[in-house]
Amino acid sequence: MRVAALSLAILVTITAAQAQQNPALTGEPLIGAVPEVNPLETEADIKQGAALFQTHCSYCHGGRGEGGRGADLTAGEYRMGGSDRELFKTIRIGVPGSEMPAVRVSDDEIWRLVGYVKRLGSQGLLEKAPGDAVVGEALYAKNGCSGCHKIRQSGTDLGPALDDIGRRRGLVFLEQSLVKPEAYVANAFRAIQVLLKSGETVAGVRLNEDDLSVQLRDLGGNLRSFSKDNIREIRRDKPSLMPPYEGLNKEELANLVAYLNSLRGTR
Amino acid sequence: MTIRYVAALAGLVAAAAWNLSGQGLPISSDRLLKAADEPGNWLMYSHTYNSWRFSNLNEITTANVKNLRVKWLFQGRHIEKFETTPLVVNGIMYLTRPENAIYALDAATGRQMWMYEYRNPPRTFNCCGRVNRGLAISGNTLFMNTLDMHVVAVDARSGHEIWKTEMYDYTEAGGYAAPGAPLVVKDKLIVGMAGGERGVSGFLDAYDTKTGKRLWRFHTIPQPGEPNFGTWAGDSWKTGGVTTWNNGSYDPETNTLFWGTSNPWPDYNDDFRAGDNLYSCSVLALDPDTGKLKWFFQFTPHDLHDWDSTQIPILLETQFRGENRKALAWANRNGFYYLLDRTTGKFLTAKAFVKQTWAKGFDNNGRPELIPGNEPTPEGNDRVWPGVDGGTNWMSHSYSPLTRLLYIFAREEHRMFSKNEVPHPTTEPEANAIAAPTTIAQANAGAYDPAIGGAISRAVGMPEESWGKVIAVDPGTGNIKWEHRVLTPPWGGVMATAGNLVFGGTLEGMIFALNATTGERLWTFSSNGPVFASPISYTANGKQLISIPAGDLIVTFGLD
Numbered sequence: 013m014r015v016a017a018l019s020l021a022i023l024v025t026i027t028a029a030q031a032q033q034n035p036a037l038t039g040e041p042l043i044g045a046v047p048e049v050n051p052l053e054t055e056a057d058i059k060q061g062a063a064l065f066q067t068h069c070s071y072c073h074g075g076r077g078e079g080g081r082g083a084d085l086t087a088g089e090y091r092m093g094g095s096d097r098e099l100f101k102t103i104r105i106g107v108p109g110s111e112m113p114a115v116r117v118s119d120d121e122i123w124r125l126v127g128y129v130k131r132l133g134s135q136g137l138l139e140k141a142p143g144d145a146v147v148g149e150a151l152y153a154k155n156g157c158s159g160c161h162k163i164r165q166s167g168t169d170l171g172p173a174l175d176d177i178g179r180r181r182g183l184v185f186l187e188q189s190l191v192k193p194e195a196y197v198a199n200a201f202r203a204i205q206v207l208l209k210s211g212e213t214v215a216g217v218r219l220n221e222d223d224l225s226v227q228l229r230d231l232g233g234n235l236r237s238f239s240k241d242n243i244r245e246i247r248r249d250k251p252s253l254m255p256p257y258e259g260l261n262k263e264e265l266a267n268l269v270a271y272l273n274s275l276r277g278t279r
Numbered sequence: 280m281t282i283r284y285v286a287a288l289a290g291l292v293a294a295a296a297w298n299l300s301g302q303g304l305p306i307s308s309d310r311l312l313k314a315a316d317e318p319g320n321w322l323m324y325s326h327t328y329n330s331w332r333f334s335n336l337n338e339i340t341t342a343n344v345k346n347l348r349v350k351w352l353f354q355g356r357h358i359e360k361f362e363t364t365p366l367v368v369n370g371i372m373y374l375t376r377p378e379n380a381i382y383a384l385d386a387a388t389g390r391q392m393w394m395y396e397y398r399n400p401p402r403t404f405n406c407c408g409r410v411n412r413g414l415a416i417s418g419n420t421l422f423m424n425t426l427d428m429h430v431v432a433v434d435a436r437s438g439h440e441i442w443k444t445e446m447y448d449y450t451e452a453g454g455y456a457a458p459g460a461p462l463v464v465k466d467k468l469i470v471g472m473a474g475g476e477r478g479v480s481g482f483l484d485a486y487d488t489k490t491g492k493r494l495w496r497f498h499t500i501p502q503p504g505e506p507n508f509g510t511w512a513g514d515s516w517k518t519g520g521v522t523t524w525n526n527g528s529y530d531p532e533t534n535t536l537f538w539g540t541s542n543p544w545p546d547y548n549d550d551f552r553a554g555d556n557l558y559s560c561s562v563l564a565l566d567p568d569t570g571k572l573k574w575f576f577q578f579t580p581h582d583l584h585d586w587d588s589t590q591i592p593i594l595l596e597t598q599f600r601g602e603n604r605k606a607l608a609w610a611n612r613n614g615f616y617y618l619l620d621r622t623t624g625k626f627l628t629a630k631a632f633v634k635q636t637w638a639k640g641f642d643n644n645g646r647p648e649l650i651p652g653n654e655p656t657p658e659g660n661d662r663v664w665p666g667v668d669g670g671t672n673w674m675s676h677s678y679s680p681l682t683r684l685l686y687i688f689a690r691e692e693h694r695m696f697s698k699n700e701v702p703h704p705t706t707e708p709e710a711n712a713i714a715a716p717t718t719i720a721q722a723n724a725g726a727y728d729p730a731i732g733g734a735i736s737r738a739v740g741m742p743e744e745s746w747g748k749v750i751a752v753d754p755g756t757g758n759i760k761w762e763h764r765v766l767t768p769p770w771g772g773v774m775a776t777a778g779n780l781v782f783g784g785t786l787e788g789m790i791f792a793l794n795a796t797t798g799e800r801l802w803t804f805s806s807n808g809p810v811f812a813s814p815i816s817y818t819a820n821g822k823q824l825i826s827i828p829a830g831d832l833i834v835t836f837g838l839d
Contacts, residue, residue, distance in 0.1 A: 046401075097401060108380070109394045109438070162439065169437035219392045220385075227390050233436045235371050235392045237385035 050096040050130075052123040060121075061128030068115050069125070077132035078139050079182030081196060082112065088133030089179060091277070099126045111198055139183050141270035143263070148271025151264055160253065163275065169233060170217065171254060172201055176277025186269045193254040204228060205247040206238055214238070217253065303369030304435060305418040308465050312531055318777075319818035321367040324413050324460040326815070328529040329594040331678040334816035337777040338823035339838060344780055344792045344802045346838055350824060351389035353382070353833040360811050361828030364413040364460065364675075366421075367817040372826070373435060374833065375411040378403075379425045381433055387819035389835060393438035399426045404454025406476045412526070412673075412812075413460035415468060417488045422468050424457035430470055430486055442491035446472060446484055452518060453477025459524050464536060464567040467494060471523030475541035475587065481521035483538055483563070485570060495570030499523060499540050499558050507557045511543075515552035520544030521559045525589040525673045529567065533622055536567040537592040537607065545701045546585045547655040555580040560588045562609065564624060574624035576645065578611050583654055584637075584696060585667050586613040591675050593685065597755040599627050608754045610676055610687045612669030613637070616757040617645070630757030632750060633670035633691050636663055655696035666694030666745075668768065675772030675813040677781065682795050684751040684760060686781050690768035692745030749773060749783060749793060761798035765789070771827070772813025784810030788829050790836075806834050 066075065072082030079085065088094065092102045103122050106114040115122065152158075158167035161174050177186070188195055197203075206214045206226060214236060216228035226246060227237045260268065306322060314322045318335035325332050339347065355361055359377035366373045372386040379397040384390060403409065403426035415422045420441060421433045428449040432441040449455045455474045462469045467485040475481070481499035486492065499521040501508040511519055520543050527538035540563060543549075543556035560579035565572055578588045593608040599618060607621035614635035618627040626645030638647040653663045670689050677686045747769040751760045765785050773783040775795055784790040788806040793799065808830020816825050826835045 092398065108396050165441060169434065169439060173437075173439055220390045222390065225385065225388050225390055227385055227392050229392075229436070235383060235385075235436065237370070237387060237390065237392075239387075 046097050046100050048095070048097050050100075050123050050126050052120060053127045057124045058127045058131055061124035061126070061131075064117065064121055064125050065128050065132075068117065069129075072111075074182060077129070080185045081181065083180050084139070084182050085129055085132045086135055086139075087179075088130075088136075089276070090133075091176065091179060094130075094133070096126055096130075099129060103129075111200075141183055141266070141273040143266030143268070143270030145267070145270040145274040148267035148269070148274075151260075151268045152271055155257065169229070170231065172198065174272065174275055176275060178273040178275045179277060181272075183269060183273060186272050187265060189254075190257045190260065190265060190268060192256055194250075194252040194256070197251045201253075202248070202251045203253045205250075206243055207245040207247065208238065209242055209244050303371075306368065306416050308417075308463075311417070311463060318816075319367075320369065321365065321815045321817050323366070323415060323462065324364050324526040325528065325591055325675060328531065329678075330526075330528040330591045330675070331593065331595070331680070332591075332675045332772070332774050332813060333677055333679055334774060334776040336816050336818065336823040339776065339780065339816075339825065340778040341780060341794050341801060343838060344778070347792070347802055347804070347825070347836045348839070349804070350387075350835045350837045352835070353384060353389045355831035355833075357831055359409050360809060360830050361833060362408070362410040362412050362458075362811045363828060364813055365815060365826060365833070366414050366416055367815070367819075368416065368435070370819045371435075372817075373414055373416070373421055375413055375423055377411060378409045379411055379423060379431075381414065381421060381423060381438065383435070383438060385819075386817065386824065386835075387822075389833070395433050395438040395440065397423070397425050397429070397431055400449075403427050403449060403456055404477060405456035405458050405473055408458075410458050410811075411460075412458060415461040415463045417463040417466075417468070420488065422461045422463070422488070424459060424461055424470055424472075426456045426458060428455050428457050428472065430457070430461065430468065430491065432488070432491060444486060444491035444493065446470065446493075447482075452479045455479050457524075460526050462527055462529070462536075463488060464529050467567060469527060469536060469538070469567065471525065471527075471538065473522050473524035473541075475520035475522040475524070475544055475585075476546060477520075478518040478544050479520060479522065480517060481519075481523060481540065483523045483565070483570075485567065497563070497565060497570045497572065499563070501557060510554040510557040512551060512553035515556075518544060519552065519556060519559065520546075521556075523589070524587075526591055528592040528594050530594055530621060532605075534566065534568070535573060535621070536563075536565045537594070537621070538563050538565065539587070539589040539592065539609075541587040541589050542582050542585045547583055547696055548698050548701045549581065549583055550701070553581075556582070560586060560613075562588060562592060562607065562619070562624075564621070576617075576619055576624045576626065578609070578615070578617060578645075579613050580646065582613075584613070584663065586611070586665075586669055587672075588612065589673055590671055591673075593676060593678055594621055595678055595685075595754055597683075599755045604755075606754065608678070608685055610671045610685070610689070610752070612665070612671055614665045614670035615647075616687075616752060618754065618757065619645075628757060631670075632687060632752065632757070632759065633689050634664045634693075635670070636693075655698040657698055659695045659697035661693065661695045663696050664693040665690065666692045667696065668692070668694075672770070674770060674811075675774070677773045677775040678754070679775035679781075679795055681777060681779065682751070682775070683754070684775075684795070685754045686773045686775055686795070687750050687752060688769045688771060688773045688783055689748050689750055690745075691748065692768050747785065749781060749798065751781075751795070751798060763793055763798040763800065769810070771810035774814040774816065776816055782814040782816075782825055782827065784814070784827050784829060786810065790827055790829065790834065804834070804836070806830070806832065808832055 077085035160171035204218045216230035220227040314327045355376045363375045372384040381395045383392040428446045431443045483497045485494045522541040543559040560582045561577040564574045607619040609617040614633045615629045617629045637653040747765040749763040771784045779795045781793040788808045790804045792802040806829035812828040814827040824837045
């Protein structure tokens with residue numbers, strides 16, 4: 013049984029990853045009229061929702077909704093809105109342009125997930141960052157993070173914008189991203205090097221790819237597209253442009269994580 | 280190792296310094312003024328400020344157009360159709376997909392670079408679909424209007440939102456919306472709005488492109504104390520509609536912005552809105568720096584047929600009675616082609632380009648002399664030509680400086696116009712909530728169906744009694760030089776090119792190229808998706824391409 017559940021979780025992950033591989037698949041599918049209020053919110057429904065959550069959501073959002081690669085769901089704050097209908101839509105179609113995929117289950121199952129997700133959100137933040145966010149902000153500046161990241165329009169777009177990173181990632185994940193960034197690189201930010209037949213090499217972040225062409229944002233921020241007819245080789249051996257910040261001591265790391273955790277966006 | 284890595288990376292970034300000259304960014308005011316000098320790009324809705332929608336590219340010609348083939352498709356994957364005009368800057372296409380998403384594509388392959396999605400509330404109030412018609416660009420920033428009355432600025436390089444400004448509360452009156460494309464003039468973003476079927480009060484806005492701060496608002500219905508206040512009976516001005524939902528044009532020589540306005544509300548029932556109802560169904564000539572009105576011309580005084588004058592203004596020089604005139608050419612929804620002097624607004628001439636039943640002629644000031652019997656009636660009046668959707672509508676016309684002809688994709692049809700009771704919004708207080716709901720809940724409850732605007736207009740007659748036609752018009756006289764007929768009245772616009780071609784698409788999805796001199800059809804493609812937009816042309820990797828939306832696809836053609 014556990015093996016089956018694990019296999020399913022892996023399958024879901026792979027499917028989600030494939031959806032990410034092809035951003036064209038992130039368009040909004042047809043969706044019918046959705047009731048404003050959750051029609052399936054009995055204790056039995058929520059219990060079923062909890063089981064569905066373990067299968068479909070926990071890989072990113074954590075077994076207790078504490079977040080990780082995905083958002084911490086225990087705060088009851090939702091980027092795409094927290095009404096029953098908005099949560100339904102977010103689970104049904106995902107968040108286009110983000111790592112959150114559409115969850116391919118029945119409408120009834122989505123409503124049960126909505127009920128459980130709201131239950132998770134009613135418990136208050138499970139995990140609080142122990143570090144000092146103010147000191148962490150100074151570390152962010154000192155380490156030149158804005159050379160690649162942007163917060164409130166300050167910085168560049170080479171790496172992911174961090175305006176609401178505290179809402180999108182859990183604490184453990186944030187720490188790992190600093191120490192060992194190559195452990196997980198979002199598909200939208202995977203670094204490649206394109207070696208052209210002309211002799212030129214172009215490095216950047218891969219935006220899209222198929223059998224005929226590859227698109228990237230180069231290190232100057234330019235959107236570039238190359239026909240594979242003109243490419244000698246694409247190198248993918250260094251998927252992260254971010255260096256590992258191994259030199260930070262434990263306290264500094266905690267402070268930086270606390271700062272990142274405090275970034276919750278404007279919505 | 281870390282320090283070395285960071286230093287190396289920082290060096291790379293610093294060396295590149297986000298210098299996007301290789302990508303054609305930033306877009307300066309000067310480049311927008313000289314957009315015609317960049318035929319490989321498409322920098323604004325109508326290509327150039329004079330709104331000719333004319334492409335100077337000539338790789339595709341009358342001789343080789345038969346060899347055109349599909350280069351790529353972009354799938355919107357949305358229940359709503361495309362009505363957008365994409366922008367293209369040095370091989371990158373930026374387009375809006377319903378409802379309010381922006382995509383950056385490689386214009387050579389259609390492959391996606393990034394996407395941005397603005398989420399509207401579950402219920403918004405655009406009259407005619409959850410659509411968007413396109414973007415504007417300035418510097419490195421794209422601008423989009425939203426169905427819930429916001430304007431958003433998005434970084435063209437990354438797709439990240441830069442600022443977002445609420446224009447107006449979209450739930451006021453029967454509901455406001457902003458489906459059109461904005462227009463950049465110097466450091467200002469000019470933005471229109473919709474809601475003419477919902478008892479709103481219209482305006483045209485200008486925002487600071489850098490900050491999103493509103494710089495001026497022009498009320499399209501004169502407010503108390505302003506000139507022309509009093510052209511609406513009683514308090515009808517408060518709910519009179521007069522919106523600005525399409526795009527405009529700009530004449531840098533006289534620093535004048537031209538923008539068309541919609542119908543007065545209620546559309547077909549004038550019981551409590553006696554008067555000319557200024558500035559409905561008009562063209563406004565505004566100072567873009569201040570929003571001050573220079574002059575206006577009202578095409579249809581006291582409109583009763585929803586004949587919006589929200590067509591794209593076309594600025595051209597033409598011979599009129601032996602004199603060269605700086606003119607404004609306007610093929611109006613009411614079925615008449617107008618020529619105005621664009622420096623003064625003086626009426627020069629008008630001529631019907633489709634069958635019309637409502638005007639005998641015009642006085643020297645361009646005021647129509649009405650033919651009785653065209654008013655909407657309680658039992659329904661089916662003798663009125665053109666119909667509610669007009670002889671033209673919002674889709675773009677095109678002017679070729681090579682043939683000196685104006686190309687119009689016109690609609691020949693008539694409709695049933697009927698008049699229903701509309702409670703007076705201010706003197707019948709018990710009905711007030713019905714006439715103009717104050718909450719979304721009221722609107723949702725269906726107590727009020729604002730889309731009707733006091734009447735029902737529906738198609739009448741057999742299919743063969745209505746049709747579409749591309750016509751080539753001599754702008755100085757309004758004479759039709761040739762006509763190319765298609766099966767049904769269109770919702771797509773046209774684009775002329777220096778290859779002596781006119782491109783467009785039909786409601787059935789036939790995409791076509793005509794000989795611009797003769798109207799002969801030279802090439803077709805069956806997309807089988809309704810065309811609700813106008814074509815563009817640009818280059819990618821040095822090759823001329825043509826893109827046109829059809830249904831929820833963007834279809835792109837080129838030669839091998």
